[in-house]
Amino acid sequence: MKKIALFGNPNTGKSSLFNLLTGLNQKVGNFSGVTVEVKTGEIKGAKHKLLAYDFPGTYSVFPRSSEEKIVFDVLSNPDNEAFPDVFVVVVDASNLERNLLLFDQLYVMNLPTVLVLNMSDVSARAGLTTDVEKLRLHYPNAKIIESNARVGLGKDRLIQAVDSIVDSNLEFNYQFPYGQANFSENEDTLKRRTKIQALVGEVQTKNIDSKQNYFLDKWLAHPIFGYFFFVLSLFVIFQTIFNLASYPMDWIEIGISSLSSWFDANLPAGIATDLLVEGIIPGIGGVLVFIPQIALLFFFLGILEETGYFARVIFLMDRLMRPLGLNGRSVVPLISSLACAIPGIMAARTISNWKERLITIFVSPLMSCSARIPVYTILIALVIPDTKLLGFISVQGLVLLGLYLLGLFSALIVAFVMSRLINSNEKSFLMLELPPYRGPRWMNVVTMMWEKTRRFVFDAGKIIVALSILLWFAASYGPKGHVSKLAAADFGLTESTSNNELGAIRLENSFIGIMGQKIEPVIRPLGYDWKVGIALITSFAAREVFVGTLATIYSVNDAEENEVKLLDRMRAQTFSDGTPVFTLASGLSLMVFYVYALQCMATVAVVKRETGSWKWPILQLVVMGAIAYLGAFIVFNLFA
Amino acid sequence: MNKTLTDLKVGESATIRGLQSGDCQNALLALGFLQGKSVEVTLRAPFRGPMAVRIGQTLISLRLEEALQVLIDIPSRK
Numbered sequence: 001m002k003k004i005a006l007f008g009n010p011n012t013g014k015s016s017l018f019n020l021l022t023g024l025n026q027k028v029g030n031f032s033g034v035t036v037e038v039k040t041g042e043i044k045g046a047k048h049k050l051l052a053y054d055f056p057g058t059y060s061v062f063p064r065s066s067e068e069k070i071v072f073d074v075l076s077n078p079d080n081e082a083f084p085d086v087f088v089v090v091v092d093a094s095n096l097e098r099n100l101l102l103f104d105q106l107y108v109m110n111l112p113t114v115l116v117l118n119m120s121d122v123s124a125r126a127g128l129t130t131d132v133e134k135l136r137l138h139y140p141n142a143k144i145i146e147s148n149a150r151v152g153l154g155k156d157r158l159i160q161a162v163d164s165i166v167d168s169n170l171e172f173n174y175q176f177p178y179g180q181a182n183f184s185e186n187e188d189t190l191k192r193r194t195k196i197q198a199l200v201g202e203v204q205t206k207n208i209d210s211k212q213n214y215f216l217d218k219w220l221a222h223p224i225f226g227y228f229f230f231v232l233s234l235f236v237i238f239q240t241i242f243n244l245a246s247y248p249m250d251w252i253e254i255g256i257s258s259l260s261s262w263f264d265a266n267l268p269a270g271i272a273t274d275l276l277v278e279g280i281i282p283g284i285g286g287v288l289v290f291i292p293q294i295a296l297l298f299f300f301l302g303i304l305e306e307t308g309y310f311a312r313v314i315f316l317m318d319r320l321m322r323p324l325g326l327n328g329r330s331v332v333p334l335i336s337s338l339a340c341a342i343p344g345i346m347a348a349r350t351i352s353n354w355k356e357r358l359i360t361i362f363v364s365p366l367m368s369c370s371a372r373i374p375v376y377t378i379l380i381a382l383v384i385p386d387t388k389l390l391g392f393i394s395v396q397g398l399v400l401l402g403l404y405l406l407g408l409f410s411a412l413i414v415a416f417v418m419s420r421l422i423n424s425n426e427k428s429f430l431m432l433e434l435p436p437y438r439g440p441r442w443m444n445v446v447t448m449m450w451e452k453t454r455r456f457v458f459d460a461g462k463i464i465v466a467l468s469i470l471l472w473f474a475a476s477y478g479p480k481g482h483v484s485k486l487a488a489a490d491f492g493l494t495e496s497t498s499n500n501e502l503g504a505i506r507l508e509n510s511f512i513g514i515m516g517q518k519i520e521p522v523i524r525p526l527g528y529d530w531k532v533g534i535a536l537i538t539s540f541a542a543r544e545v546f547v548g549t550l551a552t553i554y555s556v557n558d559a560e561e562n563e564v565k566l567l568d569r570m571r572a573q574t575f576s577d578g579t580p581v582f583t584l585a586s587g588l589s590l591m592v593f594y595v596y597a598l599q600c601m602a603t604v605a606v607v608k609r610e611t612g613s614w615k616w617p618i619l620q621l622v623v624m625g626a627i628a629y630l631g632a633f634i635v636f637n638l639f640a
Numbered sequence: 641m642n643k644t645l646t647d648l649k650v651g652e653s654a655t656i657r658g659l660q661s662g663d664c665q666n667a668l669l670a671l672g673f674l675q676g677k678s679v680e681v682t683l684r685a686p687f688r689g690p691m692a693v694r695i696g697q698t699l700i701s702l703r704l705e706e707a708l709q710v711l712i713d714i715p716s717r718k
Contacts (some may be wrong), residue, residue, distance in 0.1 A: 059667070059670040059671055060666070060667075060670035061669075062666055065666050094697055095696065095697045095698060097672065097696060098671065098672040098696065098698060126697065136654070185666045186661075186665055186666050186669065189666055189669045189670060190669060193669060193674055194674075197674065214683075216700075217682065217683055217692075221683050221685075221688040221692070223684075223685065224686075241713055311701070313690075314701075315685060315690055315692060315701045316685055318685065318689055318690050318691070318703065319685055319686070319687050319688065319689025319690065320687075320689075327687050328690075358689070427663045427664075427665075429664060429667065429703075429706065430690055430701060430702060430703045430706065431664060431667055431668075431671065431700065431702055431703075431706055432700070432701045433671075433698060433699065433700055433701075434692055434699040434700065434701055435699075436699075442664070630652075
């Protein structure tokens with residue numbers, strides 16, 4: 001298996017070419033200790049077995065961000081597991097002068113290199129002709145080909161070129177001049193720049209004078225209207241997501257619950273069936289149900305990125321984010337976190353400054369993710385009256401909006417506080433290319449959507465399913481053994497006790513029921529009883545488990561089908577002194593608790609991986625937990 | 641007078657005279673900020689936010705402190 005590395009500046013169509021070569025059959029490469037995204041995939045249609053690596057876009061071998069550093073790290077170490085056998089450098093033929101720097105730097109490393117002059121159509125439209133033969137004279141050891149990855153041209157030529165390099169099996173004399181002592185990056189870059197400037201003047205001729213058009217930027221990046229368009233586009237996107245996603249989400253819920261009932265009815269009764277029906281299948285269902293929202297959000301984010309609009313958003317937001325210790329680039333992770341904090345936290349990799357990246361990671365889980373929606377929905381339905389203000393503004397809708405805004409503003413405040421507490425002398429950069437606006441390449445949009453969704457399913461999914469199984473165990477077993485084996489008589493009750501009541505009593509005597517009762521003194525000041533305590537514990541698998549747990553505790557067989565029944569049961573709950581558990585005060589207190597608490601083990605695991613230590617996720621867990629507790633306490637006492 | 645990119649208003653152009661040494665010198669070189677190149681300011685974000693300049697075919701946004709490193713010659717106005 002030969003390793004083929006794709007390098008190039010951002011916005012050269014490098015990833016399009018990679019998608020073209022590998023199709024959807026891609027993986028995110030694992031480099032030990034590095035949290036940088038390098039996609040790998042086998043090249044289809046090649047003679048040899050070729051594994052392509054898509055390295056992050058970079059303007060030079062000298063790194064500015066942790067993303068770009070991977071390029072330097074791999075190139076400087078021939079023993080690196082990802083050290084390529086063949087370099088493919090993708091350049092934008094319409095912007096040869098800037099793009100050739102990276103190629104020139106790699107060329108002198110004396111390894112088999114293919115130069116891909118991409119975007120031949122853009123180049124032609126700009127009135128440029130490139131004399132490839134002349135270019136070959138300057139770089140005799142490289143294979144040079146032309147391509148237009150956008151429309152699928154050049155793929156075969158590239159595969160042929162790589163195949164023939166592998167065939168020739170030549171010895172190369174690796175050199176890496178960049179890491180040595182008293183090497184001056186600036187001197188080297190300036191020398192190459194001067195050389196390239198002359199070279200491009202020689203090989204490229206400009207036939208027509210193209211005038212660029214900044215009409216769209218006049219509006220989309222306008223000092224006032226720009227922000228208006230940004231908020232409007234987010235509004236439209238989230239409206240569309242919530243409306244569209246509700247259909248597949250319903251299908252998934254129905255499918256999962258009928259699958260559970262089918263297994264329950266058709267498999268022999270026993271622990272294995274219980275584990276499957278009550279632990280594994282609902283756990284998988286809890287993962288699947290979020291796929292529509294997450295996939296749709298990344299579909300739209302993919303379009304915004306592909307069209308070049310995101311770069312404008314970063315440009316506009318940078319100044320507003322900086323006093324908060326964030327960066328214009330923090331906007332994308334924060335928006336992604338509205339679907340799920342996991343892809344959001346990973347999107348923070350594009351932020352070069354460690355402190356800004358850390359703060360972005362730290363506050364991302366405060367953005368209200370999809371898993372909070374079912375919790376908010378049931379609590380709002382329970383304690384907020386379904387009335388309209390001024391005849392048309394739904395009070396319930398206002399409360400939901402309020403919870404989202406509470407999360408957003410809390411994220412900004414926490415970011416501000418952190419930026420004061422963390423000292424860092426590291427410089428923060430923006431320097432960002434604003435690519436020309438263009439229609440999205442759908443292949444890239446779909447690939448991105450696929451990749452991010454898959455990451456949620458695997459990263460969060462395995463933890464959610466594992467915890468679901470653990471919770472099933474804790475809810476099915478108690479000190480006296482398997483609780484469902486216990487009959488009414490074991491609890492000193494008569495045989496006339498109904499099955500539902502028996503179920504609730506069994507739960508009370510399970511490990512998890514005992515845990516709930518143990519923590520009751522702690523959560524009593526927030527207005528919760530031990531049953532809510534159980535739901536708080538189970539929420540650590542994923543927040544939406546709250547709803548399913550309450551349904552189990554209150555013996556409603558199917559939460560989705562019987563929301564009305566669940567609401568009735570919840571309303572009927574009382575403390576031992578007869579006062580109701582769910583009041584406006586305790587309901588609002590719970591909502592505030594769910595806005596803040598980091599009840600998501602998958603997020604904890606991802607933060608650990610991304611920051612490289614347990615320090616940050618634990619601090620995050622403690623800080624968010626403390627805010628949640630205090631906030632819920634204050635709200636409960638304000639409304640009680 | 642040492643004029644820098646930040647002295648330009650939207651729509652104005654100038655020629656790059658050089659780069660002041662600083663943290664982003666190499667990155668600016670890599671992006672193509674070279675002596676003799678002409679630059680045009682196309683956008684400025686509000687509240688002294690970043691500016692966008694066109695250099696060759698590319699539009700690049702820079703924070704003001706990054707733009708301060710780019711020294712320019714402003715052609716004399718008629």
